[in-house]
Amino acid sequence: MNVVRTPGRACTDAFVGAPSTRAHADAPAVAEPVSWRIVPKVLHTADWHLGKRLKRFDLANEQREALERLLDVIDAEKPDVVVIAGDIFDVPERQPLSAIRTWTWITQEITRRAPIVAIPGNHDHAERLGYNTHLTRTSGLYILNDLERAHEGLVLAGLELFGLPFHKPARVRALLERDAAEGASPIELDDFDYDTAMRHLVDRALGATHGGHPRVAIAHAFVAGSGEEDSSEDPIMVGGAGGVRASTLAAFDYVALGHLHAPHAASRHPHVRYAGSLYPYAFDEHPSKSVTVARWDDGASAGTRPEVWTVPLEVRRRVRVVADLSFAALLREGEALRSAGDPRSDDYLLASVTDRDPVPHAQARLNEVYPNAVFEQRWLDVAPDEAFDVPDPSRHSVEQVFEAFYTHVYGADERLGELERAVLREALQRLEGGRET
Missing domain, CATH: 3.60.21.10 (Metallo-dependent phosphatases)
Structure with a gap:
């Protein structure tokens, strides 16, 4: 006392x-x-x-x-x-x-x-x-x-x-x-x-x-x-x-x-x-x-x-949310903070960007300037002609369904290579083996 x-x-x-x-x-x-x-x-x-x-x-x-x-x-x-x-x-x-x-x-x-x-x-x-x-x-x-x-x-x-x-x-x-x-x-x-x-x-x-x-x-x-x-x-x-x-x-x-x-x-x-x-x-x-x-x-x-x-209780690394910036603006802000040695660039950050179009490789690009960030995109505009019709799995193999998805994501000119096919087949075989046991 x-x-x-x-x-x-x-x-x-x-x-x-x-x-x-x-x-x-x-x-x-x-x-x-x-x-x-x-x-x-x-x-x-x-x-x-x-x-x-x-x-x-x-x-x-x-x-x-x-x-x-x-x-x-x-x-x-x-x-x-x-x-x-x-x-x-x-x-x-x-x-x-x-x-x-x-x-x-x-x-x-x-x-x-x-x-x-x-x-x-x-x-x-x-x-x-x-x-x-x-x-x-x-x-x-x-x-x-x-x-x-x-x-x-x-x-x-x-x-x-x-x-x-x-x-x-x-x-x-x-x-x-x-x-x-x-x-x-x-x-x-x-x-x-x-x-x-x-x-x-x-x-x-x-x-x-x-x-x-x-x-x-x-x-x-x-x-x-x-x-x-x-x-x-x-x-x-x-x-x-x-x-x-x-x-x-x-x-x-x-x-x-x-x-x-x-x-x-x-x-x-x-x-x-x-x-x-x-x-x-x-x-x-x-x-x-x-x-x-x-x-x-x-x-x-x-x-x-x-x-x-x-x-x-003050702790150096803070937890915060950024929800009012585009992805490009967020990257510029992060680059400026890192260049200035500002500790805020190491904060735990939820980056909820305002972009409505897909952002390629967003998480990897974001972590180059904010290593402790999580990428989030709440709104995404998808035109009707970009809708993805999933092949009927009752009439197509799993490999064919996956290849259709791969083409949808990476473009009509992209096809699975032999290495990708081999990895997919090995994964499917392991999955089937697990089901049997």
Whole structure:
């Protein structure tokens, strides 16, 4: 916890765990006599998606750079707890080795500075993420992955933290039915009623709270009214169902959310907040990334809301879209940027050109000036006489159908050469062999 020297004040809280000797950067220098006051501070981050790819691009270097910036923020803000609100990895199984190494490295680096409290998201494997959690706690890494123990608050640094990991309503229904008294009525909980499921978990947690410390919920969910789910996310919402109302979580003093990738607060409940993702994971995703910091006043107790602010995470290579240039103009712009040594030429770029005629060898030509670009042509004018009549496959061989397509693409004067025919026949033979097995 942030333990700040201040004149003539008595300590208003008990130390929980080993106290930090770091003073807040803006604490005034004072003369003796002094006493101590406790200023709990949380750094909230989420949606790292380690191992994520953007189209064909491996983002391991960008994620590492963003995490290095995160360490800089931790060094500057000196939080007492770092909260990760789910989706640590991008896939629940078979994570790339680089993602596992990054997780090992960053947890070691952060826990040298402050303890970590994390929950699994819908992209994580809850059991695997929490493997050996009883051992990792000794080093300052707390994985709150057990839905059955979500009501057990973790008292740390003058706060009481509750982990509400991603869950499907069926899991909550089974938990409630198991704990229900014998002969009780069946639990009414629809498979897509995430709000009621969350409300049951919240009621259990608040019913078990110690009541003395500010209460922090860490949850991974889609809070209704907080915007749309990101295109890079596995959706929780199905046909309008799947959302959790912000009011369901609002009784906590701060709610650290994960799932949506843009940093923002829920409407009418500014203490219910998404930290956003570590890096843009889709071309249409909000490009500005940050972490959220929440700090309570001296002597804060349950029912006390924190002061909240965000700190940006700046990464050299950005993700952006160009949708208002022709292909020729885009090439000229790229050549000018590369000649000037402008780092924007290395951005991850979705080049959605305005051309309506086919652009020959567009991707290869584009990558000469924008090596990390993806070509997109949304509109293409095709004259009626250029329409391609596919030969009837019931009366033509696959080789004849392919040759007709080849001629359509490359012109009437072009024909398959012997080398192309040999490669095609070999591919067809392999395909037939695979079908037989």
